Amino acid sequence: MITPEHQAALDRIASALERISPPAPPPVDLEAHPAYRWDGKALGVVQDFRPLDYTLLAGIDAQKEACLENTRRLAAGHAAHDVLLWGARGTGKSSTVAACVGHVQRTGGNLALVEVATDDLRSLATLFALLRETERPAIVYIDDLGFDENFGGDARALRSMLQGGAAARRGTVRLYATSNRRHIVPRHLSEQDDPINPRDAVDDRMALSDRFGLSLGFHALDQDAYVAIVQRYADAHGLMVDAKEAIQWATQRGSRSGRIAWQYVVELAGRAGKTLD
Known part of the structure; x- marks a missing residue:
């Protein structure tokens, strides 16, 4: 028989265990919010998603129109590309993604933005599995994507998912990424001559950027x-x-x-x- 003293001790132990390892948060409603954030383990809601008005984006007309058209296709359930927005810092890459999503949402498109707030890109497989639970089209957004010349496991995992494996993601989930580099990984002149770094190794790294069907360059302004x-x-x-x-x-x-x-x-x-x- 458990005495009141024993029960109180058990309650204290249970409370301590909950503080050490709190229960998992309840799953978010993937139909209810305009934007979410993935931390590598769970999805959270972006409470104050207020992107720049699409019409205010200037000096990048061709880029923003191409991004908006692709985003509209995705929201409509039509074939759409993964998108790489690359170029000089501060030229509107991130603003373009958010503005296009906001514009489509305001004009009736049922589309979610999921920002990836983790460096562990191998966790994207788990995220894609979660997004399979809804029919709602979604953009998985990675800001400032880049890898060093070692081209590690995260880069290979990302390339594999972009390759379109049937188990990786639904057709209405596309990846949008921004990068300061056109090919995402750095390149060196020594690659042309160094026998330790043959051409096929260079092609292996550059193949990651080739997985994006739409590549939009953003350049320094005059x-x-x-x-x-x-x-x-x-x-x-x-x-x-x-x-x-x-x-x-x-x-x-x-x-x-x-x-x-x-x-x-x-x-x-x-x-x-x-x-x-």
């Missing part, structure tokens, strides 16, 4: 394009722009990009005592 982006952002928020000051702002930071343009507009809004949504 001065006119940069000022046009600043002007579009400023007009949307009722701010006055001094083009010379905007150029000086970029010069001081050593870069002209959509990110730098937005930072200048934030400065303008702060001076004017305004907030930016």
